Amino acid sequence: MTDCLVIQTDFGLSDGAVAAMYGVALNVDRALKIYDLTHEIPQYNIWEASYRLFQTITYWPENTVFISVVDPGVGSERKSIVAKTATNHYIVTPDNGTITHIQKYIGIQEVREIDEHVNRLPNSGHSYTFHGRDVYAYTGARLASGKIRFQEVGPSLSTESVVKLPLTEAVLENGTIKGNIDVLDVRFGNLWTNIDRTLFLQFDVKYGDTFEVTIENSTRHVYKNIMTFGRSFADSHLGEPLLYINSLDKIGVAINQGSFAKAYHIEAGLKWKITIRKVVDISYN
Structure with a gap:
């Protein structure tokens, strides 16, 4: 030993x-x-x-x-x-x-x-x-x-x-990834999902691409907004949300120098679901 x-x-x-x-x-x-x-x-x-x-x-x-x-x-x-x-x-x-x-x-x-x-x-x-x-x-x-x-x-x-807890797999269907918020990065309030990097990259993504992110629990929609995919928190402005690859090679959701979980009262576990859809074109008038 x-x-x-x-x-x-x-x-x-x-x-x-x-x-x-x-x-x-x-x-x-x-x-x-x-x-x-x-x-x-x-x-x-x-x-x-x-x-x-x-x-x-x-x-x-x-x-x-x-x-x-x-x-x-x-x-x-x-x-x-x-x-x-x-x-x-x-x-x-x-x-x-x-x-x-x-x-x-x-x-x-x-x-x-x-x-x-x-x-x-x-x-x-x-x-x-x-x-x-x-x-x-x-x-x-x-x-x-x-x-x-x-x-x-x-x-x-x-x-x-041995006893097993129920686990769900992230899936990519019709241009949308559906996954689970497995745990929080407690101190900083980031969301860690079960969406693996390799699955996410099937979107044919690059840094700076834009995505629509929806979060819901078993009873209601909690969050829906547009955010970008960044290499790190430095790829967004202070207070902006972003998608990133966390230390376990999974997709994370964060606010630059803020707590995403506290800002939107989001928790983790089997009832907390996330949907990510690539936004092909955004036009501002």
Whole structure:
């Protein structure tokens, strides 16, 4: 293993929950290198947890162990698992859909259910509300430090048996691309879609081309306007909207030095849809 442990949760940092997970991991092996992916996942938002793993995981060395704890079903019958990805990374998490984007876009080689008779913090068996500390931090640290092998996590599960969130594919039909707003670039308010660069380029586009962009959720139209396709934010004037290719090679929507999400009260997830149509000619009278 790499001795690298990367943790993401929806706990925030206002209390001792994350610190307790660190402590458990370091008691397994003080030489572990522990890093934070984020602890600001919106509460119970499994979709965003899944996406943030997808956003991050391939940039880490092989054999890095990730712990993801966004677990509204803690204490229920949902399984605790470790998934080995096609890129040789490991994800320790509840089986609640957290590995959905990884499974779809990167691939899962093998999944094992955590055997809590072996891989659980000693003397924690009467607690059912903090598996992040008692099961995931403990198991993840043991795996990352080489105290256990992947095969010792627990029994193997079918990769097809794990819980999956519904995913939609972006499509190009009749000169229009329809896609999904998968997640927000939280700090800057940009919208990250599921529209891949290669699909978008089937429009035969070049920088500076103009597009009509429509955004709706499950109940109403939220936004409709014209914007240009730029290489970066510098290709638009201050306060202007633009389309661009984001760091995951997907189409993003932004306002130059502004928050698109806040300006138009836009969120992300399966109910948030985007339509992009190329405008061939605009005439101003």
